[in-house]
Amino acid sequence: MSNTSCSRLQGMNSHALGSVVMAELTREQIRDLMGAVMKAQGKTLPAEDSADLREIGFRSLDFSELALRVEDEIGDELNFDAPGLRQIAKVGDVLDFIEQLQSA
Amino acid sequence: MSESPLVPPSSVVLVSGGSRGLGLAIVSDLVGNGVKVAAFARTVTPELTALAEKYPDQVHVGSVDVNDAKATQAFVKEVEEKLGPIDGLVNNAAIGQDSLHVHTSADQLAHIIQTNLTSPLVLTRFVLRRLLAKSLKGRIVNITSICAQRGFPGLVAYSATKGGMDSATRSLARELGGRVLANSVAPGFFASDMSAVLGQTQLDQIVRRTPTGHLTEPDEVVPVVRMLLLDNTNINGQVLVLDGAASI
Numbered sequence: 001m002s003n004t005s006c007s008r009l010q011g012m013n014s015h016a017l018g019s020v021v022m023a024e025l026t027r028e029q030i031r032d033l034m035g036a037v038m039k040a041q042g043k044t045l046p047a048e049d050s051a052d053l054r055e056i057g058f059r060s061l062d063f064s065e066l067a068l069r070v071e072d073e074i075g076d077e078l079n080f081d082a083p084g085l086r087q088i089a090k091v092g093d094v095l096d097f098i099e100q101l102q103s104a
Numbered sequence: 105m106s107e108s109p110l111v112p113p114s115s116v117v118l119v120s121g122g123s124r125g126l127g128l129a130i131v132s133d134l135v136g137n138g139v140k141v142a143a144f145a146r147t148v149t150p151e152l153t154a155l156a157e158k159y160p161d162q163v164h165v166g167s168v169d170v171n172d173a174k175a176t177q178a179f180v181k182e183v184e185e186k187l188g189p190i191d192g193l194v195n196n197a198a199i200g201q202d203s204l205h206v207h208t209s210a211d212q213l214a215h216i217i218q219t220n221l222t223s224p225l226v227l228t229r230f231v232l233r234r235l236l237a238k239s240l241k242g243r244i245v246n247i248t249s250i251c252a253q254r255g256f257p258g259l260v261a262y263s264a265t266k267g268g269m270d271s272a273t274r275s276l277a278r279e280l281g282g283r284v285l286a287n288s289v290a291p292g293f294f295a296s297d298m299s300a301v302l303g304q305t306q307l308d309q310i311v312r313r314t315p316t317g318h319l320t321e322p323d324e325v326v327p328v329v330r331m332l333l334l335d336n337t338n339i340n341g342q343v344l345v346l347d348g349a350a351s352i
Contacts, residue, residue, distance in 0.1 A: 017302055064206055079209040082202045082258045 007050045023074050024102045027031070027095050034094060037062050049092030060085060063094060070098055111241045111285050113334040114192025115142045118183060120170050120227060121197025123149040126294070126322040129193055133160055133326045137334065142183035144168040144176070145197065156313040162187075170197040170223045177230050184234070190207070191242040192333050193231045195269070198247070200257030201262040213261050220265035222234065225272060232284065244286040245332045246273050247325075250347050252290060254305075268291070270343045277341025285340045287332050292320040292347025 019096045025033070033044040043057055053059075063085060067078050088094055117134055122129040122143025125290055128151055131143045135155060142164040143152060156163045164186045168175045183190060199214060228244060235242045251259050251264035259305070269288060276286035278341045293310060295318075311319060331337060332344075 045177065060204075064204055067207065077209065079207050079212070080203065 005074075025070055025073055025098075027084075027099060028047070030066075030070060030095050030098045033073070034058075034066050034091070037066050037069065046091065049090065049095065051091045053089060053091065056091070057090075058094070063088065065099070066094070067098065068103070074102065105236045109282065110282070110336055113245060113336075114139065114243050116142070116183070116187045116190050117194060117333060118180065118190045118191035118231065119194040119196055120176075120224070121145050122165070122194075123147060123152045126153060126291075126325055127194075127196040128327050129162075129322045130196065130327050131155065133330055134333070135163055137330060138162075139192075139334070140187040142166075142179070142187060144170075144179055146170075150295075165205045170227065171218055171224070173226050173230075176217060176227050180227075180230060180234065187258075188239055189235065189238050190231055191235060191240050192244075193228060194241070194245045194247065194329060194333070195228065196247040197224070198262075198265070201259050204258055205260040208261065216261040217265055219228055220262065223269045223271060228272075228276070232280070235284070242284045243328050243333050244273075244276065244284060246270070246286070246288045247288045247329075248273075248343065249293045250290055250345060252343070253345070254351050271303065273343065274341045282340070285332070287339055287341065288343040289328050289332070290343050290345045290347075291325050292345070292350050294322065295319045312352055314348040314350040320346050320348065 004015045010083070031045070038058060041057070041062075045051075045057060064092055067080075071078050078098075081099060084097060110239055119127055119131050119141060120143075121136075122131045122141075123145035127143065127145070131141050131152065132155060134141045140162050144166045145152070146167065146169050148165050148167045152165050156165045158205070164183050166179045166182065168179045170176060170209045189271060199216060201216055203212070205315070224246065232242075246269045248266040249263070251263040256263065270290065273286050273288040276284070280286065292314070293307065302306045311317065328344055328346060332339060
């Protein structure tokens with residue numbers, strides 16, 4: 001795990017599941033990771049949840065990258081089918097989707 | 105007098121996944137052409153039940169999971185007792201996929217490969233063993249997909265299984281030395297079923313690029329399957345792509 005990941009884990013919400021401690025990222029932490037995905041491409045994530053993904057250049061593969069970064073942080077896989085992805089149009093939708101995946 | 109080199113038309117055909125969609129259309133068509141047909145699926149639909157009730161001496165159906173090898177083999181023996189030796193097999197049962205490879209669990213990958221590749225090969229092996237032991241000739245039709253030859257996102261494992269079946273088809277044709285004709289039918293995307301995987305934008309794009317201007321319908325696949333099972337064509341070891349030339 002990278003230093004960045006370790007530092008992020010410090011602020012995580014945690015709950016015990018049997019002997020395994022599962023950690024969920026907060027919405028703000030997910031937003032930070034989303035910003036990092038965009039920054040890596042020289043783009044900036046707008047502050048508004050209503051920002052349109054097409055307009056800001058956040059593509060489906062970027063969503064995959066974000067999901068994988070979240071997986072790295074929480075130490076668990078977030079597998080999902082594609083239909084849900086097709087409903088995602090705005091930044092808020094991305095955050096909602098990841099939050100729902102974590103709690104599923 | 106020497107034995108005819110021709111493989112006769114199939115007289116008893118087993119169709120996996122025959123309860124709905126293309127599978128059901130194949131079953132209905134073969135029954136209408138006087139062929140004895142056995143069909144199984146995890147769930148037997150009212151449509152398939154109705155066919156079995158209407159043609160009790162010609163149709164045999166069962167609720168069988170293609171991944172349950174014992175159950176499929178028991179069903180094959182049931183069919184032989186009721187309808188006679190199976191000399192035609194349509195491997196149609198399959199599950200789809202709608203998830204990017206990186207977000208598909210290892211368990212789900214294994215399930216897709218089991219259902220779409222391993223189980224059809226196991227069923228084919230069993231049917232062939234019984235057919236060869238009875239000195240019969242026969243025909244196999246594997247329903248595959250254009251995905252075996254063209255790339256589409258969200259269908260990595262599915263495409264791999266369909267490509268695997270196309271490859272197996274060629275080797276079966278060689279291995280069986282003309283006693284069994286083995287071919288694949290590879291439809292393009294249907295307007296229903298698998299097309300839901302692609303999303304409307306991709307579907308519209310495929311339609312635009314298709315010279316015939318429409319997606320393949322099950323009714324367009326059925327006559328090709330019938331031809332491979334019943335007609336004398338000398339087609340063997342081939343993959344027949346039915347996609348309106350979208351992929352060429």
